[in-house]
Amino acid sequence: MEKLEKSLREIAEKLLSEKKVDLIIGYERGTRPLRTTPCFVNKTEDVQKLIWDSSCDNNLAKYVVDRKEKVGVVAKGCDARLIAVCIAENQVPKENVIIIGVPCLGVVDRKKVESKLEEKEILEATIEGEKIKVKGEEFELLLAKNDFLCDSCLTCKHRNPPIQDVLVGEEVPELTEVNEFTEVENLEAMAAEERWNHFNGELSKCIRCYACRSVCPLCYCKTCFVDQSIPTWFGKTNDLSDTMIYHIVRALHVAGRCVDCGACSRVCPVNINLRELMKKIEKIVKERYNFKAGLSLEEAPPLGDFKSEDPQEFIK
């Protein structure tokens, strides 16, 4: 990890001093244990702030859209794919972005660590290789990192950024064997009634804080459909119907674009597993149009495109 951090800082320093970029967006240590925060570096002397470890869970693609200056972005596999989606959708010119790819073995889900510790407060935590060392009042624990990774990391098929300009360190082995749609398939096997009740239960927790929308790099619309008032499409209440529609339509909007970075699930204050919806959308697009988002800088999102031979078995 230290080796990676060192070479990341070297790359950042080189890009800044050679004036290839005006700004480096990366991670720095946060103020709370296991937290990192986005770090914006525009002076070479500040590159020492940059860090890289398994607690770097923010999706930095969020900061690329609408930026005028040239930026270098530290990007994991999922971040790099989302930057590619934003470039393909003309949200940012390719020449303004340098993707500093970092191979990623998964990021730690703080919620999983917290639930393991039940009510106990973590005062200090460090990630050392394969272990997470957590300390609090009157306890000290050594946890295996792999048991506390985010769900989306467990089935990630692009740990190495598929698109990058510079790669930090060496590529890591990809998970080729895992089935990324297990969760969705289990839900599909349920009866419609059961599924409805399941989603009712899950989404009725929603408090409409829109954290999932704020964190998503793809939610860059100037006015979101739920904020529109002329016409008011759907209510802003937390009536179950309105809440479900918000999540259904948001899922539709990211169809063929979402790369399952898991940011929406991680950020949810009431622990809604939004991946159940996002993964389904990914599966539909994959099965129907054989498309996977974020692997190309040119290919248009599948819902803005068509083929004359698209399947139409559902049309009467």
Next chain:
Amino acid sequence: MKNVEKGWEPRILAFLCNWCSYAGADLTGISRIQYPPNVRIVRVPCSGRVNPYYIIKALQCGWDGVLVSGCHPGDCHYISGNLVARRRFAVLKDLLEYVGIEPARVNFSWVSAAEGGKFASVVTEVVNEVKALGPAKRLVKVRIEWKNLKNR
């Protein structure tokens, strides 16, 4: 079909494209072909004009079923409106089914201006399927009553 009020009839909202399906529905009438009177028709310029919001909003307002109908592939007045719509509808239909909405409530069809008979049979099929399901419950927020709908 438990707890269905007596004399309940399904209400279907149909979005028909101006160039094919609306003319097809017109032909059904001109040819005096009978079909159930449960549909209310909204004429749209193209099936590609139908935003998924329209369909979801209709379900939220208590319509028991929605039908969207446009030109056959290759016949679109705007060349490819129906082909873009086809992808959008496929994803929408799959997703609604996944969250537990009965698939028969959301319907799509291609009906040309010459297919008066097909329009009648599509509507009959949709009405029968929705009748078998009973009144819409899922996703409904407010139920808009027949009597409050203005007739022109």
